[in-house]
Amino acid sequence: MSSKTELQRMIVSLLKTLPKERLTHYASFKQTQLERFQDAKVIEGISEDDLKLQYVALRELVNDKYKNYYKLDDKLLRPKGNPEYYERLLKEIKGDGKETLLTAMRTVVFGK
Amino acid sequence: MLRLNKANIAHSARYLSSTPRVCFQYRNSILDKYKQETEQIDAPSQLAKESSLPIIEQDLKIKPRQARMKMPLLSDHKVESPGYELSGFAKTFGELFVKIFRIDMDITRSGSVAGSLYFAECKKQGLFYPNEPMSETAKFYYETLNLPKSFSQQVQITLLHYWILSVRMRALPFKYAREYQQKLVDRIFKDLELRMSNELGINSNRIIEGNLKDYHTQLLGSVLSYDEALVSDDITFASALWRNVFNGNPNVDIRHVEALLAYVRSQLYVLNKMTDREFGFGRFKFIPPNEVVKPISKSQEEQMRQKVKEEFEKMTLPSQKSVLSVDE
Numbered sequence: 001m002s003s004k005t006e007l008q009r010m011i012v013s014l015l016k017t018l019p020k021e022r023l024t025h026y027a028s029f030k031q032t033q034l035e036r037f038q039d040a041k042v043i044e045g046i047s048e049d050d051l052k053l054q055y056v057a058l059r060e061l062v063n064d065k066y067k068n069y070y071k072l073d074d075k076l077l078r079p080k081g082n083p084e085y086y087e088r089l090l091k092e093i094k095g096d097g098k099e100t101l102l103t104a105m106r107t108v109v110f111g112k
Numbered sequence: 113m114l115r116l117n118k119a120n121i122a123h124s125a126r127y128l129s130s131t132p133r134v135c136f137q138y139r140n141s142i143l144d145k146y147k148q149e150t151e152q153i154d155a156p157s158q159l160a161k162e163s164s165l166p167i168i169e170q171d172l173k174i175k176p177r178q179a180r181m182k183m184p185l186l187s188d189h190k191v192e193s194p195g196y197e198l199s200g201f202a203k204t205f206g207e208l209f210v211k212i213f214r215i216d217m218d219i220t221r222s223g224s225v226a227g228s229l230y231f232a233e234c235k236k237q238g239l240f241y242p243n244e245p246m247s248e249t250a251k252f253y254y255e256t257l258n259l260p261k262s263f264s265q266q267v268q269i270t271l272l273h274y275w276i277l278s279v280r281m282r283a284l285p286f287k288y289a290r291e292y293q294q295k296l297v298d299r300i301f302k303d304l305e306l307r308m309s310n311e312l313g314i315n316s317n318r319i320i321e322g323n324l325k326d327y328h329t330q331l332l333g334s335v336l337s338y339d340e341a342l343v344s345d346d347i348t349f350a351s352a353l354w355r356n357v358f359n360g361n362p363n364v365d366i367r368h369v370e371a372l373l374a375y376v377r378s379q380l381y382v383l384n385k386m387t388d389r390e391f392g393f394g395r396f397k398f399i400p401p402n403e404v405v406k407p408i409s410k411s412q413e414e415q416m417r418q419k420v421k422e423e424f425e426k427m428t429l430p431s432q433k434s435v436l437s438v439d440e
Contacts, residue, residue: 081289
């Protein structure tokens with residue numbers, strides 16, 4: 001039981017380190033999972049091995065295992081057809097540089 | 113006794129030059145600590161199966177409507193039937209037409225490749241019919257990941273695969289990227305409309321229109337989240353998959369989300385290594401979730417490129433002309 005409590009503590013502390021979502025969605029992964037893994041009843045119904053696997057999976061996601069394993073290069077991340085696409089998108093989401101009416105019109109008319 | 117002698121002879125007749133290089137490297141075990149550890153990754157379906165977390169069914173609040181009949185994967189038209197070939201006369205006339213009017217074949221090709229081949233690839237991933245055995249990929253979604261068997265779930269799986277392809281399409285020259293994306297998305301929505309009316313048996317056009325608008329909004333939302341996730345990190349990607357594919361299920365198995373993420377990242381990796389020309393000619397097929405994608409070395413990539421170049425150099429017909437790159 002103590003090992004399960006330890007795993008629960010590790011999962012919760014890992015979930016707490018997750019960044020706040022930039023956009024407000026209908027549900028937040030961080031909040032929902034925090035509530036789930038802080039609930040003693042939920043933990044009771046999960047075996048120690050399964051809980052460990054949940055922790056391992058979460059840790060691998062946090063450590064960007066797949067982003068580093070399947071590395072993409074600039075071919076996809078700065079696409080030829082629209083090199084600024086992801087930069088503009090992230091700027092807009094982060095609120096660093098808002099689109100003006102002119103740039104928005106340009107996107108609608110020319111597609112980029 | 114005789115056998116022993118033979119073995120001795122064979123052993124004594126070993127030449128100096130036959131000493132394998134591996135042995136030399138092995139002797140320098142002091143350098144082992146500088147060796148990069150090669151990480152092993154299992155196939156997505158294997159990853160997901162490792163978990164035995166008790167399943168808590170998500171309450172969808174409605175009973176999903178199931179298909180009452182089956183439509184063909186693509187259409188009834190003979191052009192889209194497998195193994196169809198133009199007659200000799202039609203081929204010659206077509207080639208002449210393309211040559212005389214200097215038709216841009218990359219734009220023309222986008223219709224058959226994105227609107228037919230890639231559309232079928234996206235559609236069949238999550239496709240299932242009640243009372244019919246499921247395909248291996250459908251089993252991954254509905255049995256291994258335990259997703260609800262509903263039409264909307266099929267749409268979400270199709271939209272995920274559309275997004276994977278659209279990331280690669282964006283890397284084509286702008287003029288062609290637009291054509292490929294447009295044709296794929298048009299066909300997906302046309303098919304949804306037909307399936308809702310024929311397969312699900314929805315008679316009201318108003319309801320179909322409403323559903324299509326909902327799916328369109330979902331498409332915009334999921335493309336935005338996946339795009340954000342692609343340039344962010346794995347946990348943002350996992351959150352986007354959890355919201356869109358796992359329907360925000362609070363009792364989700366995180367190992368399942370990880371498996372789907374591994375699947376999506378592996379598809380993107382394959383697309384990243386594919387040249388524009390190959391992709392534009394419809395050579396891409398989604399790797400099934402029960403197979404592993406292993407990263408390739410620079411030299412392997414070079415070899416692949418060389419083979420592709422040689423293959424496309426042989427294609428000299430007017431209809432096979434293309435400006436898409438064979439180098440990247």
